[in-house]
Amino acid sequence: MSTRPGAGGHDTFSEDAAAYVLGALADDEHGRFAAHLQGCAACREEVARLQVVVDALPLAAPQLGAPPELKRRIMGAVAGQATGQAPGDAAPREPAAASRHAGSRAPRRSGWRSPRRWALGGVGALAAVAAALALVSLATSGGGAGPRVVRAQVLARGASASLRINGGRAELVLDGMPQVPPRRTYQVWVQRRGAPQPTDALFSVSSSGGATVAVPGNIAGVSAVLVTAEPLGGSRTPTSSPVIVARL
Amino acid sequence: MFKSVRPTGGGSASEPLGALADEELMQLVYRGAAHAFEVIYDRHAEAAFSLALRICGQGALAEDVTQEAFLSLWRSRARYDRGRGSVRSWVLGIVHNRAIDAVRRRGVRDRGAVRDEDVEAQLPAPERTDLEVARREEAREVRDALEQLPQEQSRVIELAYFGGLTHVEIASVLDTPVGTVKGRMRLGLAKMRSTLAHPAEAMR
Numbered sequence: 403m404s405t406r407p408g409a410g411g412h413d414t415f416s417e418d419a420a421a422y423v424l425g426a427l428a429d430d431e432h433g434r435f436a437a438h439l440q441g442c443a444a445c446r447e448e449v450a451r452l453q454v455v456v457d458a459l460p461l462a463a464p465q466l467g468a469p470p471e472l473k474r475r476i477m478g479a480v481a482g483q484a485t486g487q488a489p490g491d492a493a494p495r496e497p498a499a500a501s502r503h504a505g506s507r508a509p510r511r512s513g514w515r516s517p518r519r520w521a522l523g524g525v526g527a528l529a530a531v532a533a534a535l536a537l538v539s540l541a542t543s544g545g546g547a548g549p550r551v552v553r554a555q556v557l558a559r560g561a562s563a564s565l566r567i568n569g570g571r572a573e574l575v576l577d578g579m580p581q582v583p584p585r586r587t588y589q590v591w592v593q594r595r596g597a598p599q600p601t602d603a604l605f606s607v608s609s610s611g612g613a614t615v616a617v618p619g620n621i622a623g624v625s626a627v628l629v630t631a632e633p634l635g636g637s638r639t640p641t642s643s644p645v646i647v648a649r650l
Numbered sequence: 651m652f653k654s655v656r657p658t659g660g661g662s663a664s665e666p667l668g669a670l671a672d673e674e675l676m677q678l679v680y681r682g683a684a685h686a687f688e689v690i691y692d693r694h695a696e697a698a699f700s701l702a703l704r705i706c707g708q709g710a711l712a713e714d715v716t717q718e719a720f721l722s723l724w725r726s727r728a729r730y731d732r733g734r735g736s737v738r739s740w741v742l743g744i745v746h747n748r749a750i751d752a753v754r755r756r757g758v759r760d761r762g763a764v765r766d767e768d769v770e771a772q773l774p775a776p777e778r779t780d781l782e783v784a785r786r787e788e789a790r791e792v793r794d795a796l797e798q799l800p801q802e803q804s805r806v807i808e809l810a811y812f813g814g815l816t817h818v819e820i821a822s823v824l825d826t827p828v829g830t831v832k833g834r835m836r837l838g839l840a841k842m843r844s845t846l847a848h849p850a851e852a853m854r
Contacts (some may be wrong), residue, residue, distance in 0.1 A: 420835035425750070426810035426817045428753050452839045457735070458846060459811050460697055460742040461789040462796045463704030468695040472713050476691065483724065565800045585743055587729060604729045635722045635744030638751070 415416040423456045425633075433642055436583040436631070437517045453584060456570055478582075500510075500577060554648035565627055565648040570620035572627065574648070579611040586631045590617055591640065593626040672737035679727050687724055694738055695720075697785065698745045705749035705812050715752050719745040750814035795845040803838030806831050 418435045421427050429437060435463065439445050452562070503615075554563040561578040582588050590603035607613045617627055629646035667675065667689045678686035698719065702712035723744060730740055796804050809815045809823065817835070821828040 408739055417829065417832040417836060420839050421810070421817045421832050423839070424807065424810040424835055424836065425746075426815065426820070428816050428818065452836075455839045455843045455846065456811065457739045457742070458788075458792045458842075459796075459807070460701040460746065461785075461792040463697075463700045463789075463812070465696055465700045465786060465789045466703060468699035468716060469709075469713060472699070472716060473691060473695065476717050477684070477688055479721055480716075480724050539740065587726075601727050604726045606729065606731055633743070633747040634740060635719065635747055636725060637747075 415442070415445055420452055423449055423452045429642060433530055436586075439583060440580055449584060453524050454458075486617055550612050552648050552650060557645045563629075563646045563648065565650075567621060567650075570622050572615075572617040572621040572624075573647070574615045574617060574627065574629070574641075575647070576607060576613045576615070577611060579607045579613065579645075581611070582606050582631050585634055587634050587636065588613075588629050588645075589632040589636045589640075590615060591628040591630065591644075592617065592619070592621075592624045593628065594623050595625075596628075598640065600636060600640075602636070623649070673732045676727070676730050676732070676737055679724075687727075690737065690741070691720060694741045697738070697789075698741055701745050702741055702749045705746070705814070706753055711752055711756065712749070715749045716745060721747045722748070746811075753814060787791070791846060795842045798845060799838050799841055803834045803841070806834045807838045807842075810835065 415435055415438050418427065418431070422432065422435050435445075439449065549566065549568040552565040552567065554565060556563045556579075558578070558580050561576070561580070563574060563576045563579070566573050566575060579588075587604045587606060589600045590605075591598040592601060593599070601618045603615050603618055605613050605615050621627075624632045627646075627648040628640075628644040628650070630642050630644050632641055667678075667686055668687075670689070671677075672690060672693065675686045675689055679690060695716070699712060699716045702715040702719075703709060706712045706715060719741070721735075723741060730737070796807065799807070805824070806820055809820045810817065813820075815823065818828055819829045820826075821831045822832070825834075
């Protein structure tokens with residue numbers, strides 16, 4: 403974390419908004435700036451002002467027609483998943499393209515290479531908020547396969563999160579969470595052994611910071627459920643530190 | 651910038667659906683209507699594929715990225731929130747993210763350095779509908795706004811947005827102080843904003 407005089411104040415960040423909207427800050431800087439945005443109206447305004455330009459930037463690419471066979475492939479896959487499925491249900495894992503590359507994916511920018519980074523306390527950039535961390539022990543109602551509730555660690559001050567588990571299914575119930583930063587979405591991850599695995603559960607929170615999110619798949623064998631803020635559409639490897647950790 | 655252009659027919663998968671705005675279509679997509687998603691695809695595939703190609707520099711990889719992005723959109727359709735931007739911004743934001751990921755995975759050395767001339771050697775798509783004509787015009791405006799910038803400003807914006815480089819990496823590539831790179835990004839984006847906002851400011 404920066405030790406510059408005035409670190410955390412507006413002056414520290416006044417040049418960062420453009421790099422932020424262009425996605426050109428490294429993860430730790432991005433996290434610091436996103437945290438700063440929560441409390442700085444001037445920076446939020448600057449981000450909103452520049453974001454409209456970045457939203458238009460894709461059109462600076464020469465406009466070329468997509469190959470017709472691409473549409474056939476995509477709509478074919480969509481048709482295969484369209485049959486009466488409620489939105490948000492766990493869909494089949496990434497077909498075709500993604501799985502082809504999955505094995506060789508390099509980590510983005512910095513971070514997440516070390517499993518210990520999953521510990522909230524290790525998030526240096528957000529240490530100030532981490533001080534407010536409410537570490538709550540496991541509260542169990544009912545044993546065995548019966549319903550139970552696990553309280554989660556939450557980074558944000560004043561927010562709460564718990565994991566309701568019933569049978570092999572779990573859902574995260576959140577309250578008082580901060581709004582996800584612009585062009586980001588919250589994403590749920592599950593950890594069994596080794597690296598956390600992405601899920602298709604992407605979500606935002608209500609104006610009061612509330613949300614109820616089903617954790618896709620069976621919870622059996624899962625040691626932790628985590629939430630990070632990711633670029634829209636989610637990530638295959640986390641690009642920011644977790645804001646919620648529920649240990650099972 | 652992105653104007654609220656409503657389609658006037660032709661080119662879409664279904665005429666009645668083709669008359670709906672993106673945000674109205676998303677209500678159908680939300681309920682699992684693949685035919686509504688097809689209209690969304692038809693409207694944005696060109697911009698999506700073009701963006702992917704600009705970032706990846708390789709047609710096959712750009713196709714993979716576009717496919718991956720649209721399937722991700724389909725799966726995450728319940729999370730589209732119209733309060734947070736247009737469908738187009740949502741689509742292109744996901745394509746951008748995945749394309750940058752793809753070039754990093756592949757370790758594409760030359761990322762962000764694809765020259766427009768190389769890409770334009772491929773056949774541009776014909777303009778079939780009023781909507782496409784309007785989109786092309788919009789694209790020209792954005793390209794002009796970028797090209798009008800002093801080169802040191804357009805360069806840092808291109809390296810960041812199309813190259814996926816951080817400001818520290820850009821500073822190293824250009825042998826320029828980090829603070830200067832950030833300053834050029836800010837000046838360039840601010841100038842583009844005023845250029846693009848000049849005729850009409852119809853952006854969400």
